[in-house]
Amino acid sequence: MKQLVVSLIEQSIATLKQSGAFDTDLQANIQVENTRDKQHGDLASNVALTLAKAARRNPREIAQMICDHLPAATEVSKTEIAGPGFINFFISQDATATVLNSILELGDQYGQCQVGADQHVQIEFVSANPTGPLHVGHGRGAAYGASLGNLLSAAGYKVQREYYVNDAGRQMNILAASVWLRYLALEGETMPFPSNGYQGEYVKDIATALHKRVGSNLKHSAAEVSKDLPADAPEGDKEAHIDAIIDRAQQLLGDENYQLLFAAGLDSIRDDIKDDLADFNVTFDNWFSERSLSQEDQIERAIKKLQDNDHIYEQDGALWFRSTAFGDDKDRVVKRDNGQTTYFASDIAYHLNKFERGFDTVINIWGADHHGYITRVKAALTAMGLDAERLVVKLVQFAILYRGEERVPMSTRSGSFVTLRELRDEVGKDASRFFYVTRKTEQHMDFDLELAKSDSKDNPVYYIQYAHARICTILAKLAVEDMTWDQTQGLANLQLLSETAEIDLMQQLALYPEVIASAALAYEPHQVAHYLRDLAGNFHTYYNAHRMKIDDAALRNARLTLSSATRQVLANGLQLLGVAAPERM
RNA sequence: CCCCUCGUAGUUCAAUGGAUAGAAUAGGGCCCUCCUAAGGCUUAGAUGUAGGUUCGAUUCCUACCGAGGGGACCA
Secondary structure, eight states: HEEEEEEEOOHHHHHHHTTTTOOOOOOOOOOEEEEEGGGGOSSSEEEHHHHHHHTSOOOEEEEEEEEHTOOTTTTEEEEEEEETTTTEEOOOOHHTTTHHHHHHGGGGGGGGGTTTTOOOOEEEEOOOTTTTTOBHHHHHHHHHHHHHHHHHHHTOEEEEEEEEEOSSSHHHHHHHHHHHHHHHHTTOOOOOOOSOOOOOOHHHHHHHHHHHHTTTTTTOHHHHTTTTTTOTTTSHHHHHHHHHHHHHHHHHHHHHEEEEEEEEHHHHHHHHHHHHHHHTTOOEEEEEEHHHHTTHHHHHHHHHHHHTTTTTTEETTTTEEEEEGOSSSOEEEEEOOTSSSSSSEEEEEEEHHHHHTSSSEEEEEGGGGGGGHHHHHHHHHTTTOOOOOGEEEEEEOEEEEEETTTEEBBBBBBBBOBBBHHHHHHHHHHHHHHHHHHHTTSSEEEHHHHHHHHOOOSSSHHHHHHHHHHHHHHTTTTTEEEEEEEEHHHHTTTTGGOSHHHHHHHHHHHHHHHHHHHHHHHOOOOHHHHHHHHHHHHHHHHHHHSSSSSSOOOHHHHHHHHHHHHHHHHHHHHHHHHHOOOOOO
16 A cells, blocks of 8 residues: 555656656655554555655655655555645555455464575574573563564564574583583582582482482592592682582592583473473574584684684784774683683584574674673674674563562573473463563663562553454354354445445555565564564454444455454464464453 | 663553544443443543754654663573
8 A cells, every 4th residue: 555655656756757846866764654543544654755855845845745746546445634744544454355255264374574585594592501491681682582483483484483492501511510510419528518519409300310219320429529629619709619529529539420411401491491492482493503603623623714814813822813903802712722612602603603504684682781892793703704794683681570660580500490392381381481581671660570470461462362262252153143144244244334434444454464574574573572562552442332243244344354364463463472362361 | 981672640551644543441421121241331631852854743852861772602
């Protein structure tokens, strides 16, 4: 419809140029937008305002000229000039109602579009360290990434969803050591738990499972383990203390048994995260192991690539990437003087790997605490001869948790956090998903657990689901009143849908494909959430004002057809957000 | 000190540079002999401060104030 109006305006301007009223070289940038206020018609263009300067006339005069020369179109019932020079278009009821044909024909495909043009996009998100269960802080990134993936798919992109498993770093060794100490305790070998170890109950659970499986095979005496360890905090250095325990574990257990221990922690937590996310309706196509990078020499290869391009230098025994040449604040170490590559080096290799897999666009969803990495990662990509523009980093601001007035402190290490699982149990999957994804990612958000738990009516997701369920119930209970719904008859009688509420609802339904395209291009699923809220509101208003189960068969069929189309769009939108569309509530 | 994000009704959030800044909740007042009142109607209420860019700024730029997060040969 927008396209039609644009072309009408184009034709009018062309006519005016031919008649000499406008200069032939006048360039018109024709924008047509949906009006916010129905008094301004259905579509509006500001073209006259933008032409005012070039044409040296006042905007209202130009608008009048354009209106006078618009070709006739049955879809447009009326045009008006308003305000400073807007041209408002009123769309006929007939043209509006045709959207119901599309919706019912396309079903769950309605709203899909091809703005993605089959481009391959990878979305990497969550990627939390597998050192403990996900907490509510991860929930936002999970909800956003999953919804974005669905949205981009609907918009015609080929999407791969990936989780980067940080299974290579020191934190994983700390986890292994933590599991070991809990395991030893089960064997009666107790020693003080390191202040820097992972203290959560889940570590004990992993130890218990491990103990059940391997018996005493990993046992060493507490005296042996704790002999000559550097002091823990507060007297000593907690980092040196935990590192010494890790070294001790590797010495005493040997490589094979240490790997067994390590894998027990990693596998258990990764599987748990996988289940946790699946229950949150978040699934991945690929779980990418950081360790696979070093096993396949990809890190060395990435560093070599930077070296070949002359962006690496040696200083103080370490290898540095000259990222300042690409706008970074300081140069970054990729290989330490002890020969170990840094986390950043893994990141470079990982991103090189991603681009080598042939994605047109690579999207990283990162927590706001990672913003400092954007510049350096993009610098590395550029230095390796890749187009850094193809890496899109979306930062997700933290959700600040409240319990009523009180702020909930969050810390993984101390084990004092609200897990995502607890949130789901308390608030519910649908409400949590919707709550997270209703805000745009840049917005800092307050998450009040008390509010979310205590009274679920405060959450608009139920309002939308309720609209869906209402329609389902109406259709399901027709038989009780000896009534039928004939969709073909309904579509043949769409001209009967002339109430304001009906026209508003149809117009809202017609907007859905635009919302999908717009939300996808902006990477903003929250647009869909807000749209659904509005759509549900339109339906509730309609429902309260007019009856659908009525004796007049023609009108009944038409109204039920409209309701059914509304149900379809609500279901399609909720599906994108990973929220259920219940048939009754 | 430097960098990033954000400041909009009492509260939680919207608003491709456009017309009278929208919802939801909380507060006033109404609507179930009627398809689900988890609903509807109605009323009241907001752009942190100061400049700039222009026909027009919540939106773009600068400074300041306030909130959150970064600034390792840690991951």
